Amino acid sequence: MQETSSTTDLNQDPPSGLHRIVIVGGGAGGLELATRLGDTLGKRGKASVTLIEKARTHFWKPHLHEIAAGSMDLGTYETNYLAQSHWHGFRYRIGEMIGLDRARREVHVAPFIDEDGDQVTPQRVFGYDTLVISIGSLTNDFGTPGVKDNAISLETPVQAARFHRRLVNACIRAHAQHDPLRPEQLKVAIIGAGATGVELAAELHKTTRSLVSYGLDRIDPEKDIKIILIEAADRILPALPPRLSEGASGLLRGLDVQVRTSARVAEVLPSGVLLAGGEVIPAELVVWAAGVKAPEFLKDIDGLETNRINQLVVKPTLQTTRDDSIFAIGDCAACPWVGQEGKLVPPRAQAAHQQASHLLKQIKNRIAGQEVKEWRYRDFGSLVSLGKYSTVGNLMGNLVGGNLWLDGHFARMMYLSLYKMHELALHGFWKVSLDTAARLITRRTEPHVKLH
The missing domain is CATH 3.50.50.60 (FAD/NAD(P)-binding domain)
Structure with a gap:
């Protein structure tokens, strides 16, 4: 990876000639992809993998309502990006993407300012050969006053x-x-x-x-x-x-x-x-x-095609329509639903997970000079948790060969399994098993609601 700034640190450059993969955004799809590419390519010296993210820690977004309600402790469930990058063979660079130069294949990142107003990192430029944009979405207030x-x-x-x-x-x-x-x-x-x-x-x-x-x-x-x-x-x-x-x-x-x-x-x-x-x-x-929309700065960024809610329009291969070197996944991508004429893939965690798994293989194909294949969304249904009271949902398509309606305890278990799949993709079986056991033990000695 080529990284330049007002103070260039040559020690951060990988060996020359390595394919530079830059992933912007450490949400569900972005961090899973960075982790698995780091394990399979970064650790083996087959590519340089860099994750650019403005936060220091990762948290699974579908659980945010539990943080808000106080039923989940953030510190117990967040993942530190710097530690994750060290363990899994990729580079984590803190900062927010603010621009793109497609001609020079460079991502521009704003200076990082801490909580006290002090500058931690200067404005920087990261070079790429393959760029994956996975910066998620924001709520859309539709201009409502107040x-x-x-x-x-x-x-x-x-x-x-x-x-x-x-x-x-x-x-x-x-x-x-x-x-x-x-x-x-x-x-x-x-x-x-x-x-x-x-x-x-x-x-x-x-x-x-x-x-x-x-x-x-x-x-x-x-x-x-x-x-x-x-x-x-x-x-x-x-x-x-x-x-x-x-x-x-x-x-x-x-x-x-x-x-x-x-x-x-x-x-x-x-x-x-x-x-x-x-x-x-x-x-x-x-x-x-x-309502949801993609961040404002993506709108027509360096000529890439975007829709009315700022999502990057991508082909079924997940490549942007105007630049095959740039991919977009997750909520910030307007991805056609292959087989569902005129529909877009819904902004769900299961879609981001599937896209990350697909891109893991396709980026390897791209580095090897092979064809990048189309991605097909598999809709496994929808599950909505109502806390300890119940979970309602349906399982669809490839999973059961039809439409199975669920509620109660079994639906709750299926809902919890979605998060476990995400954890397994990031940490592997043994770490997830030990962390789960530790949470069950400490849960018995703590208040059942966060009190501060």
């Missing part, structure tokens, strides 16, 4: 942890005050009833009750704590089959979660949500979980 100032999105572990701190503080504040609760106090409005919003609503029902049981006895969770789920479509989980939506709706009603469908948000206020019809829903905490 979202940036008055709502929290669950895009990163930092945001999820911030929401949880505010939730704990809200409960402590309500317990300590002598005045009656204000209309918005201890009310949480979740805007967007996709998988994230639905899972967060169910998880919050459980964890808020655990939280107040630790001595906050002036709060009656059944009367004082209210969770409102707001969705613009006519049903929750609108991207999934209606049967899943009906099952999840019934479970949420049983948890006393208020579900408002066909409700378009006009503005997020400091103390609530204004609907398009003029109704105000009081809420002390507002989570925006509606």
Whole structure:
């Protein structure tokens, strides 16, 4: 890898002549790909593998709602990029991609500034022979007023942890005050009833009750704590089959979660949500979980084709339409669903996992001068967790040869297995087994909800 900056460190350069693979983004697909390429090519000196990522640690995004609710400890489940790169034969370089020079085959990375405002690394340039962009997605607020100032999105572990701190503080504040609760106090409005919003609503029902049981006895969770789920479509989980939506709706009603469908948000206020019809829903905490888009800087970056939500348009081979040296995977890629005319592959963790496995083989073919083959998405269905209460979902296609509807304990086990597959891809059998055992042991000696 050729790396240049205002202060060039020649010790970071690999031996000349090695094929330079640069992966931008350390999410589910990007880190799996970097790990497996490092194991098979990097360690053997067959290629230089570099992962560029602006965060220091990796966390599986489908679990962010558990960090927000306080049912999962971030420190226990995150993966340190620097340690992972050391163990698996690739280079980790901290920073955020800000530009691309396709003619020179270079990725431009912004200076990294730490929490104290100090510059850790300068602006840098990384050369590549094969580039994989896997930077995920952001929530799409559709320009709704007040979202940036008055709502929290669950895009990163930092945001999820911030929401949880505010939730704990809200409960402590309500317990300590002598005045009656204000209309918005201890009310949480979740805007967007996709998988994230639905899972967060169910998880919050459980964890808020655990939280107040630790001595906050002036709060009656059944009367004082209210969770409102707001969705613009006519049903929750609108991207999934209606049967899943009906099952999840019934479970949420049983948890006393208020579900408002066909409700378009006009503005997020400091103390609530204004609907398009003029109704105000009081809420002390507002989570925006509606819509997705790729980061803004990708839009038409150095002439690459993008769509209206900034995703890079790719061919079935996962190569971008205007540059065969650049691939895109995960939520930032608009990938055609082969066999489903006119459809794009949905932004799911299972898609990113499959794409990473496919690219592992195809990048090796590319280095060997062989043809890069098309990728076909295999839809194994959808699973939505409602915490300890239930999991609903369906298994489809290649897995069962049809459509099998699931709920209850078995569906919960299938949901947990998705994360175990991700862990196995990163760490292997023995480390995952030991870590799982350690978590089960320590779980018995700790509070069942994070209290800070």
